[in-house]
């Protein structure tokens with residue numbers, strides 16, 4: 514369900530519950546449990562909305578660390594940039610901020626991939642070509658998303674934001690972990 518549809522759904526539920534609360538208080542009185550149960554249901558809605566919002570953002574966890582400060586710093590910055598982009602998408606902050614925040618994620622991702630690949634080269638990482646191919650495929654996918662964004666505008670962004678968040682978290686916490694031991698052994702910082 515899209516964010517707009519989800520919001521409409523929750524507003525409809527809240528409106529219906531509010532009407533039901535008023536009607537049941539009038540019909541059953543303040544000492545009857547039913548209107549109070551409806552009040553409790555109404556109060557849960559802001560909590561559900563807040564939980565639903567949080568799941569679109571990503572927080573750094575220590576388990577994401579590859580044990581190399583410069584790389585961890587890059588990954589933290591990427592997660593922050595993705596969260597900025599999520600804000601642009603979810604709160605419809607306008608085309609200028611949408612575009613700027615998306616461009617920032619892409620530019621920093623490319624910068625980071627380039628830096629990481631040079632470190633893999635220096636360290637003599639044996640799986641460098643496979644890792645570089647994964648990076649290239651991700652950039653190609655983003656280029657496709659940008660073409661789609663040019664055509665469809667805002668409607669294309671929800672898919673881009675979910676892809677970026679899931680891809681980067683999985684990559685940082687999966688493929689990038691594979692060079693960690695070698696980088697640490699080589700004293701790469």
Ligand code: FEO
Nearest residue numbers: 626629684685689
């Ligand atoms: Fe940290 Fe392979 O990107």
